[in-house]
Amino acid sequence: MRETQLSAHDFVLPLFVSEKLEKRRAIASMPGVFQFSLKEIVDEAHRAQDSGLQAILLFGIPAEKDEQASGAYAENGIVQKALRAIKTKCPDLVAITDVCLCEYMSHGHCGVTRIDGDHFHVLNDETVDLLVKTALSHAKAGADMVAPSDMMDGRIRAIREALDVNGFQETGIMSHAAKFASAFYGPFRDAAESPPQFGDRRSYQMDCANADEALREVALDVAEGADILMIKPALPYIDILWRVRERFGKPTAVYHVSGEYAMVKAAAEKGIVDERAAVLEIMTSLKRAGANIIVTYWARDLAEWTRQ
Numbered sequence: 001m002r003e004t005q006l007s008a009h010d011f012v013l014p015l016f017v018s019e020k021l022e023k024r025r026a027i028a029s030m031p032g033v034f035q036f037s038l039k040e041i042v043d044e045a046h047r048a049q050d051s052g053l054q055a056i057l058l059f060g061i062p063a064e065k066d067e068q069a070s071g072a073y074a075e076n077g078i079v080q081k082a083l084r085a086i087k088t089k090c091p092d093l094v095a096i097t098d099v100c101l102c103e104y105m106s107h108g109h110c111g112v113t114r115i116d117g118d119h120f121h122v123l124n125d126e127t128v129d130l131l132v133k134t135a136l137s138h139a140k141a142g143a144d145m146v147a148p149s150d151m152m153d154g155r156i157r158a159i160r161e162a163l164d165v166n167g168f169q170e171t172g173i174m175s176h177a178a179k180f181a182s183a184f185y186g187p188f189r190d191a192a193e194s195p196p197q198f199g200d201r202r203s204y205q206m207d208c209a210n211a212d213e214a215l216r217e218v219a220l221d222v223a224e225g226a227d228i229l230m231i232k233p234a235l236p237y238i239d240i241l242w243r244v245r246e247r248f249g250k251p252t253a254v255y256h257v258s259g260e261y262a263m264v265k266a267a268a269e270k271g272i273v274d275e276r277a278a279v280l281e282i283m284t285s286l287k288r289a290g291a292n293i294i295v296t297y298w299a300r301d302l303a304e305w306t307r308q
């Protein structure tokens with residue numbers, strides 16, 4: 001009689017691969033989450049598949065950063081190398097890649113920037129050109145789906161066209177269709193080593209107060225050819241999730257982000273909440289509110305817990 005059932009197929013595991021590491025590095029603010037070396041990432045992907053998960057979301061940390069984010073679209077970039085290795089060992093595992101520039105930019109912003117006196121601008125079209133190159137290089141290296149997380153205008157259409165023209169019609173796009181400027185991204189910036197060196201991301205991420213604006217942003221991504229619509233963060237935006245799923249009827253994903261994870265972990269460590277019960281309640285709520293896919297750092301635990 002239970003209306004909402006969770007299973008391993010609901011979850012996607014984010015994985016971080018670092019070009020700088022020989023051995024895994026724990027992320028202090030996110031207990032149980034690591035950056036992995038290129039060698040280790042293949043085993044982690046394999047472990048994910050063995051646990052019953054169908055998909056991973058891959059983030060790269062390059063050895064070098066620059067003002068053109070050239071590591072993001074290098075043929076031998078860290079994500080490209082990791083993808084080739086993962087798809088060789090686990091061809092059936094769905095490999096989704098984060099497509100953004102912030103991890104690869106020396107200044108940590110998601111796009112090409114220009115500074116005018118005290119102000120800085122993110123240049124939309126120049127950024128889109130680099131995002132297209134990045135997405136295409138991921139597809140060539142074996143990505144099944146690309147996940148642009150930048151929120152620039154027009155990038156979904158540009159990526160879709162480039163993929164199609166180059167023979168990657170089957171490569172899907174999971175668009176961060178509504179990504180809010182959020183206090184809950186803090187730990188991720190440790191994990192991805194991508195804090196902005198100046199300014200903040202409010203010029204290109206959305207205001208948490210705006211729901212109708214979120215629906216307009218999502219509508220644009222739908223029109224441009226997004227296959228899966230992602231909302232980020234998850235729990236504080238559960239109303240947006242519901243409205244997007246109701247309005248567009250497309251596969252809808254949420255990213256349960258680092259700060260949301262860290263809060264429950266911290267409370268559980270203090271004995272304030274029961275971790276497993278809290279996580280199962282959160283995930284059930286997200287699915288009940290319309291999520292077809294939940295990206296979460298608990299994905300592997302959830303695969304285990306939902307089997308029991």
Ligand SMILES: [Zn+2]
Pocket residue numbers: 100101102103109110149150
């Ligand atoms: Zn970014």
